Amino acid sequence: GRDEAISILRDAGAVVEAITAYRTVPASADNPDLAHGLTLLRRGEVAVCALFAPSQVAALDALVGIRRITAQFAAIGETTAAALREAGAAVIAVADDPTPEGLAKAVSAVYPLRS
Secondary structure, eight states: OOOHHHHHHHHTTOOOOOOOSOOOOOOOTTOHHHHHHHHHHHHTOOSEEEEOSHHHHHHHHHHTOGGGOOSEEEESSHHHHHHHHHHTOOOEEEOSSSSHHHHHHHHHHHSSOOO
């Protein structure tokens, strides 16, 4: 996880007890909840793929391969966009504000595709 806030608080003299609020568990490639979406991504039948966390980028890269996806990418923020770039995505729309509205605006920048 990201521990920047814990470090900042401790450096400021606060006593911090770190707890795990959630953990990310990777899904398997044969998970029926993912099968249809993965098939569409592999076939190049997706226009935009929106991602909300670097862990999603890593999972998608492991399942399909970011470089193999022909869809445009939209990231909820710069941290996720950086993970996409590191995985090989060339074009990424990044939300100015990490909200549903911000992501919708980012998606509208790359879809519909304009020639």
